[in-house]
Structure formats: structure tokens, C-alpha cells
Amino acid sequence: MTHARTADHEISPIFTSRWSPRALTGEAIDDRTLHALFEAARWAPSANNSQPWRFVYSKKDSSSWPAFVGLLNERNQAWARKASVLIVLLSKTTHVRPDASEATPLYSHSLDAGAAWASLAFQAEHSGWRTHAIGGFDRVQAKAVLNVPDGYRVEVVVAIGKQADRAELSAELQEREQPNQRKPIAQFVAEGRFGFED
Secondary structure, three states, rough: OOOOOOOOOOOHHHHHOOOOOOOOOOOOOOOOHHHHHHHHHHHOOOOHOHHHHHHHEEEEEOOOHHHHHHHHHHHHHHHHHOEEEEEEEEEEEEEOOOOOOEEEOOHHHHHHHHHHHHHHHHHHHOOEEEEEEOOOOOHHHHHOOOOOOOOOEEEEEEEEEEEOOOOOOOOOHHHOOOOOOOOOOOHOOOOOOOOOOO
């Protein structure tokens, strides 16, 4: 049984309807749909238009699928193997600015990649697909398996699929298979100066 989310201020329902289920059907995702998600990510805001995000993906049942699933820790493998696609999100840590000839550190690379991931997630929600960002995976192994050069940070793995019945999950995961709530904005927004008690 899922718990409804209620916003304290008027916003688009896409923000409260998006959540991260683990029960997925394994239904195939077509290239047109998948590329629409990447197109949404393409238009995310980024510092100096650097666009540091990079997405490397594998569709279920493709030749690369076992290697992608193998990057996940055992608990995540148990449910994510039923995703339609797994995407590894990377960010480029340097950028050649428009008025420069050499690369310098891009301090917002992870922030910008996060904006691209959020854009992808909301487009997926709009299109009837579910997303789940996964932090439990081997980042060192991901760089090796995906042949990622130096100068890139491995951020997260994203599972995408159609939502299945929670009964497909283990008893432990069934208990967690519901939208979670959020802190009130007063706990993370302050005017004038930092005033939070974490």
C-alpha cells in the first residue's frame, strides 16, 4: 500500500508522483523512448554550458547486461536485474571555458550531472516509466568495465523500467516499496544566513 504525498505549496504533480520503486517488470524499452529521456537530460542547466554529464547504458538481455548488473552490490542486483535498462551516470571534472584554451577544474560537475539526472527522471515519469538511482555499486570496477578515462567521476547507476507489483520483491523490500516523504522546506531553506540545526 503506497502513501500519498502532499506538497505544502502548489507545484506540478509530477514532482510528488515521481518516486523510486524497486519492483520492475523487465519489459523492453525501445530506443525512441530511451532517447527521449536522454534528450530531456540534454537540456538540463549547466555551468558555462559545460554539459559535463555522460550516460553509458545497457539494455536488459544485451551482451553488456551481465557486466552492468555485476557492478551492483548483491542487494541491488536482486531487484535491478529486472530493470529494462541500467545507466551509469558520469561527470567530466574539467572544462575548457569559452575564453580559454586549456581545461580547468569544473567544480559544479556533479551538480550539473545531477540536474541532467533529474531531468531524465522527470521525463521518464511523464512517459510512464519509473527510475531508481542506485548508490550501492563498485565505482572502481565501473571505471574499468566501462573503459572510463581519467578526468571523470562515476556518480550513480540508474535503473529504469515499468513498475511491477510489490509482491515480486522480497518481504524486506516489500515493506520499503512505497513513496517516502520529504522534510518541510523550513528545514533546508533560510533567508539571510545559515540557520539550520542538522
